[in-house]
Each structure stands twice: as structure tokens, then as C-alpha cells.
Amino acid sequence: MTKLTGDNIFKCIVAVIAAFAAIILIVNAYVLITGSVRVFSVSGFGFISGRSWNPGASTFGVLPAILGTLITSGIALLVGVPLSLGIAIFIVEMAPRAVRVPFSYLIEMLAAVPSVIYGLWGMFVLRFWVLDYIETPLNTYLGWFPLFSGTPTGYGFLTAGLILAIMIIPTIASVSREVISAVPNSIKEAAYGIGATKGEVIHHWVLSYGRSGIFGAIILGLGRAIGETMAVTMVIGNAAGAKGMPVSLFQPGQTLPSLIAGGFFDSQTPLQSSAYIGAGLVLLVISLLINIAAHVMVTRVLKVKGGAIE
Amino acid sequence: MRTNIFKKLDLHSYKLRKFKNKIFYILCLSCIIVAIVPLLSILFEVILRGAPAINLQFLTGNGLHGGIGPAIQGTVILIGLTGAIGIPIGILTGVYLSEYGTNKYATWIRSINDILTGFPSIIVGITAYSLIVIGLIGRFSPMAGAAALSFMLIPIVARTTEESLKLVPNSAREAAMALGIHRWRTIISIILPSAKGGLITGTLLAVARIAGETAPILLTIMGSNFFFQGFSAPMDALPLRIYLNSQLHTQIAQTQAWGAALVLILIVLTLNIGVRLASNNRYRKITR
Numbered sequence: 001m002t003k004l005t006g007d008n009i010f011k012c013i014v015a016v017i018a019a020f021a022a023i024i025l026i027v028n029a030y031v032l033i034t035g036s037v038r039v040f041s042v043s044g045f046g047f048i049s050g051r052s053w054n055p056g057a058s059t060f061g062v063l064p065a066i067l068g069t070l071i072t073s074g075i076a077l078l079v080g081v082p083l084s085l086g087i088a089i090f091i092v093e094m095a096p097r098a099v100r101v102p103f104s105y106l107i108e109m110l111a112a113v114p115s116v117i118y119g120l121w122g123m124f125v126l127r128f129w130v131l132d133y134i135e136t137p138l139n140t141y142l143g144w145f146p147l148f149s150g151t152p153t154g155y156g157f158l159t160a161g162l163i164l165a166i167m168i169i170p171t172i173a174s175v176s177r178e179v180i181s182a183v184p185n186s187i188k189e190a191a192y193g194i195g196a197t198k199g200e201v202i203h204h205w206v207l208s209y210g211r212s213g214i215f216g217a218i219i220l221g222l223g224r225a226i227g228e229t230m231a232v233t234m235v236i237g238n239a240a241g242a243k244g245m246p247v248s249l250f251q252p253g254q255t256l257p258s259l260i261a262g263g264f265f266d267s268q269t270p271l272q273s274s275a276y277i278g279a280g281l282v283l284l285v286i287s288l289l290i291n292i293a294a295h296v297m298v299t300r301v302l303k304v305k306g307g308a309i310e
Numbered sequence: 311m312r313t314n315i316f317k318k319l320d321l322h323s324y325k326l327r328k329f330k331n332k333i334f335y336i337l338c339l340s341c342i343i344v345a346i347v348p349l350l351s352i353l354f355e356v357i358l359r360g361a362p363a364i365n366l367q368f369l370t371g372n373g374l375h376g377g378i379g380p381a382i383q384g385t386v387i388l389i390g391l392t393g394a395i396g397i398p399i400g401i402l403t404g405v406y407l408s409e410y411g412t413n414k415y416a417t418w419i420r421s422i423n424d425i426l427t428g429f430p431s432i433i434v435g436i437t438a439y440s441l442i443v444i445g446l447i448g449r450f451s452p453m454a455g456a457a458a459l460s461f462m463l464i465p466i467v468a469r470t471t472e473e474s475l476k477l478v479p480n481s482a483r484e485a486a487m488a489l490g491i492h493r494w495r496t497i498i499s500i501i502l503p504s505a506k507g508g509l510i511t512g513t514l515l516a517v518a519r520i521a522g523e524t525a526p527i528l529l530t531i532m533g534s535n536f537f538f539q540g541f542s543a544p545m546d547a548l549p550l551r552i553y554l555n556s557q558l559h560t561q562i563a564q565t566q567a568w569g570a571a572l573v574l575i576l577i578v579l580t581l582n583i584g585v586r587l588a589s590n591n592r593y594r595k596i597t598r
Contacts, residue, residue: 114522
């Protein structure tokens with residue numbers, strides 16, 4: 001029997017407060033599940049596989065939004081990962097000591113900019129860059145190819161994906177930076193010792209040693225990209241239902257978060273609100289799976305130790 | 311590790327290898343430049359397009375007079391409420407994880423915290439909306455916004471607290487123990503004060519990040535043209551005002567959105583840069 005000393009009381013109090021994180025997770029899951037019961041009981045599995053979002057006919061399907069989420073996140077990874085890795089490698093292995101800190105400050109500033117400002121910039125600046133320099137030329141010369149078809153407006157999957165790419169750079173770059181710094185010096189020295197150039201050391205030894213950690217960093221970035229709401233909502237064009245079924249990269253579409261943010265308050269019926277909450281539940285499941293995977297990979301590599309007192 | 315290392319390196323063409331190395335260096339350097347261009351462009355555009363909107367009337371007037379006073383006030387209120395709820399809980403969670411965190415329960419909490427830091431913000435908004443706006447209060451409320459934001463703040467603060475407490479050397483704990491000081495007393499009077507710098511840095515950075523969140527408050531405080539009207543009425547906030555105005559297609563509304571963006575980015579970046587300059591470099595790695 002533990003005695004009721006000040007120490008034990010204190011420990012109990014902080015232990016109970018620490019449970020708050022678990023409570024937040026459980027409450028979120030509970031609210032989303034109970035809130036979406038109605039739409040799942042009406043539409044069943046059709047809610048996930050359905051393409052039409054028609055409140056008038058009470059048919060709700062989130063397939064276009066799921067695909068839109070995957071496509072925008074895919075573009076974000078395709079563009080963001082090479083950039084982030086280049087940045088991490090440059091900062092850890094190549095940059096002169098004097099510019100290392102300023103460069104990492106600048107990259108971290110990217111994480112400090114609020115997402116709504118990314119969205120505003122995306123609407124008024126990036127959209128026109130994408131429209132003038134990517135979409136119009138591609139559409140003019142390769143318009144017969146489904147991916148580049150349609151009328152380019154600048155609002156759509158491509159712009160959303162590119163905004164996400166910029167937004168996930170700081171996440172991926174900072175974790176990969178830690179992973180790359182964690183590569184033991186002896187490995188690098190051995191490689192230099194047999195005459196490898198810096199590029200070869202990084203390519204063949206550093207990146208292969210840190211492979212699983214970098215993979216974890218990428219998954220972490222993917223988690224961010226999937227959950228990002230405002231910036232995407234502002235540039236993706238919000239085409240509801242079957243119209244948002246992705247065919248072309250230039251067409252307006254929908255992601256799960258943008259579907260919710262864009263329409264939540266337009267709900268006319270309880271069933272429709274429930275459908276938005278159901279979309280939230282799908283998003284929750286996807287993001288939990290991805291974040292758990294990332295967490296497992298990153299902690300295993302960086303060997304995060306528990307507690308200050310071992 | 312590898313037996314055929316020499317096969318990988320084509321040892322005969324030294325010049326080619328040097329050249330490839332150069333190319334690799336240039337590629338990595340250009341990555342960083344490509345990433346900095348958007349940052350500079352954002353700052354440039356926000357200042358250029360936002361500055362013309364800024365004047366006293368704009369900063370202090372209410373929404374009906376074309377001002378963002380309610381939004382600035384709302385953001386300050388939200389930060390205050392969120393901080394009051396989230397910071398104590400976050401810090402105590404961090405204390406538990408750092409000082410008692412070797413058991414299985416703590417490992418679970420730590421993992422859940424990590425997972426929550428990557429949680430989609432819109433989901434937190436739905437939860438706060440369903441629980442507080444629909445359930446508890448019955449209307450849009452600053453409290454719902456603060457609850458949603460503190461759901462996001464707690465995991466970040468807990469994490470940075472744990473990391474800063476871990477930097478306090480164990481010898482400090484052992485010395486306190488040798489003097490016969492209670493563990494809770496050690497934590498409150500010795501460990502927390504010596505980690506003060508890291509705690510303040512981490513907390514302020516977390517607050518700066520929360521201040522710019524839009525999705526959770528979009529669903530909970532609704533937006534309003536008027537100054538604070540109590541805890542069961544809609545309220546405005548800067549990120550929300552930027553979003554709502556950006557959706558209007560008039561020149562005035564958009565200029566106001568840029569003006570509000572300038573104010574918001576000034577708040578966020580001042581907090582960020584100020585905190586980083588003021589704090590010791592060794593706390594930097596905990597702020598991702």
C-alpha cells in the first residue's frame with residue numbers, strides 16, 4: 001500500500017493530467033463516430049464508394065474527396081520530398097558553418113506562416129504562376145492527354161498540391177536533418193577513407209543508413225498534407241460530388257478537409273451534417289493510420305528515450 | 311557493411327566523379343533556394359498588398375466601418391483563453407512524461423501526444439462544434455474556439471516541456487535528493503525554474519502556431535462584425551477574417567484580407583523571431 005505522501009499525491013495529479021491527451025483522442029473519435037452513425041446507416045458503404053454529393057436527393061459519397069486528398073498529397077510528396085531532402089543534406093553536410101543557422105531559421109519560418117496566409121498567397125499569387133507557367137503551356141501542347149485536359153483556371157489539384165508541397169517542407173526537412181545528423185561519424189569517415197567524394201558518401205552511405213528515418217519523416221509530411229485544411233480549401237476550387245471526380249490535374253476538386261470546411265454550415269438536414277462528420281471520420285482514420293506509422297518509424301530511428309531519469 | 315563498395319564507386323574516372331559531386335552540391339543548394347522563394351514572395355506580397363489597408367480606422371474600427379478591430383481583439387481573447395486552458399495542462403503532462411515517464415502508461419501517453427501533434431485541425435473543430443456549440447452552450451462561442459485550439463496546444467506544449475526538462479542535468483535531481491528534498495518540491499522549485507528558458511520558448515512558439523490556426527475556429531466562433539459580446543455569442547479572429555474576406559469578390563474585402571494577413575503575420579513572426587533571438591540556441595531543436 002503506497003502511503004499518502006506529498007510525493008505520491010503530486011505524482012497522481014500529474015499522471016491524471018497526462019491522461020488528457022488520451023481523453024482528447026477518445027473524445028474526438030467518439031464525437032465523430034456518434035455523429036456519423038446517421039449517414040452510415042442510410043448510405044452504408046456507399047458513403048465511402050459513392051461519387052455523388054447531392055443533398056437534394058440525400059445521396060452522399062466521399063470517394064471524390066478521398067481521391068482528391070490522395071492526389072494533392074501525392075503531388076505534395078513528389079515535389080516536396082526531393083526539396084526537403086536536398087535542404088536537409090545541404091544544411092547538415094554541406095553548408096558553411098556561418099550560414100547553417102540562418103538557413104535553418106528561414107526553413108523553420110516556412111512552418112511559422114499560418115496556413116490561411118498560404119491560402120491567400122495561393123489564391124492571388126501562386127495560382128497565376130501555376131496558370132501562366134505550367135497549366136497553360138501544358139494544356140496548349142499536351143491538352144489531348146487526360147491529365148492535362150480541361151480549361152485551366154489555376155484553381156485545382158495541381159495548385160493545391162504545390163501549396164501543400166511548400167507547407168510540408170519544414171516538417172520533412174527538420175526530421176530528416178535530425179536523422180542525417182544521427183548517422184555515426186565513423187561510417188562517414190570510413191567512406192571518405194576509401195576515397196569517396198562528398199556526394200558519394202551522402203548518396204551511398206548517409207542516405208542508406210538513415211533510410212527508415214527519412215521514410216518516417218516523409219510519412220510525417222504526408223500526415224500533415226492530408227490534414228491541411230485552409231490553404232487547400234482556398235485554392236482547390238471546391239467542386240462538389242461527381243464534378244470533383246479527378247480526371248485532370250487542372251480541374252477543380254475537393255479534399256476531405258476542404259469538403260468539410262467549405263460546406264459544413266450549408267447543411268440543410270441532419271443527414272447532411274452527419275455526412276460532413278462522416279467525412280471527418282474517414283479523415284480521422286486515414287490520418288491516424290499515417291501518423292501512427294510515422295511515429296513508429298521516427299521513434300525507432302531516433303531512439304527517443306522515455307523520461308529524464310533512467 | 312558492403313562487400314562490393316568499390317563497384318559502386320567508379321574509381322577510374324576521377325574527373326567525372328568530381329563533376330558529379332559538384333552537380334550534387336548545386337542541386338542541394340538550389341533546393342534551399344527554391345524553398346526560400348515562396349517564403350520571400352509571401353512576405354513581399356503581404357507587405358505590399360497589406361500595407362495600403364493599414365490605418366487607425368482599419369486597426370480599431372468594427373466590421374461595419376471596415377475595420378478589423380474585432381478580429382484583433384478576438385485573436386487576443388482566443389490566445390488568452392487557449393493559453394489559460396492549454397498551457398498548465400501541457401506543462402504538467404510534460405512534467406509527468408519527463409520526471410515519471412519510464413513506465414508503459416507514459417510511453418502510451420507520449421505516443422498519443424506525438425500522434426495528436428499531426429492531427430487534422432478541422433477534426434478538432436468538428437469535435438468542439440458538436441460538443442460545445444451544439445451540446446453545452448447551444449450557440450457559437452469563444453469558449454468552443456478556445457477548447458478546440460487547446461486540444462491542439464496541449465500536445466505541442468507537453469512535448470516541448472518534456473524535451474526542455476530532459477535537458478536539466480540529472481545531477482541537479484540527485485543533489486536535491488541528497489539534501490532530502492521531496493521529489494515534488496524538487497520539480498517545482500529546482501527543475502522547472504532551471505528549464506525556464508526552454509519552457510517559455512516552447513510555449514510561446516506553440517502559441518504563435520495556434521494563433522494562426524483557422525479551421526478549428528471556423529467551425530466554432532463563426533466570425534462577427536462586432537467586438538466581444540460575451541461567451542455565448544459569435545466572435546471574430548484574424549485568421550478567420552482573412553479567410554472570410556478572401557471569399558468575397560470585392561476589391562475592398564480583399565485589400566482588407568491582405569491587411570489582416572499583414573497584422574497576423576507580424577504577430578506570429580514577431581513572436582517567433584523574438585523568442586528565437588532571445589533564447590539559447592540549444593533549445594532550437596525542440597521546436598519542430
